[in-house]
Amino acid sequence: MPEGYLPIFVFMVVALLFPVVAIVAAKLVRPSSPFATKLEAYECGIKAASSSRGRYTVRFYIVAILFVIFDVETIFLYPWAVRYQSLGWFGVAEVTVFLVILVVGYVWAYKKGALQWV
């Protein structure tokens, strides 16, 4: 279906070219005089005390995993929503079952403390 996607691909090429051209153009006109102190990691003037590739809290992983689960379930709701008017009460029953399963998972995650940040 070129009529649908071709303009989008062309627009994406423009969207990609724009930052590339801007950054390359900036390279041509800007001054450049780097020296060692200037190129250090910015830590408010103090020498970097440790590597920044350290550990960070596990909650970020938990949020990412929960997101994958719930977002896929959300996307499943879209075809249902689009065809809803022709489904009628059958659609309501279906989505009730679906949402109950979703909510059970949500309540379990909540009880486990996965959504508590502190």
Added chain:
Amino acid sequence: MNVDLISILGNFYVLTLIKLGLVAGVLLTALAYLQWIERKVIAHIQLRVGPTRVGPHGLLQPLADTIKLLTKEDLMPSHVNKFFYVLAPMVAVFFALSAIAVIPFGPKINVFGIETYMQLSDLNIGILFLLALSGMGVYGIALAGWSSNNKYSLIGGLRSSAQMISYELPMALAIASPLLLAGSLSLREIAESQAGFMLGFIPRWSIFQMPAPQLMAFVLFMIAGFAETNRIPFDLPEAENELVAGFHTEYSSMKFASFFMAEYANMVTICCLATLLFLGGWYPIVPSPVADYIPTLVHLAGGGMLIFHGLQPARKWDKYTMPVFGVAFLAVGLLFLVPFLQPILLPLFWFISKVGILLFLFIWVRATLPRFRYDQLMHFAWAFMFPVSVVHLFVTAFLVALLK
């Protein structure tokens, strides 16, 4: 000659190129001036005047900013991961700009016998496309935070990715409920399903539409939209008082500007999407004969006000600049009365005013509200937004089944 020209212009590829040029040109100009408007509006809310030095009322400020950012030294710190460091701003801009390709700005129009839609391309899965792009948008910020190899950047990038994915859930669920009413994923069909009026005067926009008014979904969508675009009160990724500048601490020059452009482009996309889903797209707020004169009246009032202020100048140059802008406003106002231009300009006016009002809301909130704390932010997303949007979707489904 005329027939030849029209058949050439009517060609699908030529037409696409013309529309592409228009959309890209208008969008990039709008993004540049959005920043000027933001600075002006925030300044006036805080009883300052904002940029005034570059051009009349600082109108050339975006140009000056571009030149400044182009000619600034672009530092690449020695400790960064070079490939991803350069890639990140490009990724951010690429996904932010691409999203505009599926947004319709108006209905089918007929110019010199060429029928075309005021939209680059109508995908039958337009909403999914936009959600996919907004999901990919996380990469720009996460990569920037990680590749900078700086603690502030890393924390900013992590916060941002966690925040954006957390608010994507209520956003996706809030979008699902107007889909129940519209029954389509194509943005144009969703907007067209909101045409007309109930009882003769209440517009059939999703936020009013019976049997299930979507006001709640609109509020949820806008809150999630603020979080998705990393705007105050959800700008934790770049919280100045704790993270210096967050994920773009180590960026300078044009790469730094790219992130800002991406943020503003995302704002425009969110506002367009809210307009199309909830506020009836390009359909007017009152029935036709009255609605056709509102744009003219608004512009005439604006022009009159400008000329009035020009006659009583508050600053030195107002005497000259205000009347010029005033006359321009009057001329634009009269353009809306030309029957040939009306089918093009009226829908555009309504669409752009709605988007403009929502953008103003973004700026207004930025000037008004303080920042969340990060644990409050995540708790708000998971313990309030998510359950409320699930319940709202279910209630909408129930009402539609009951009353339709």
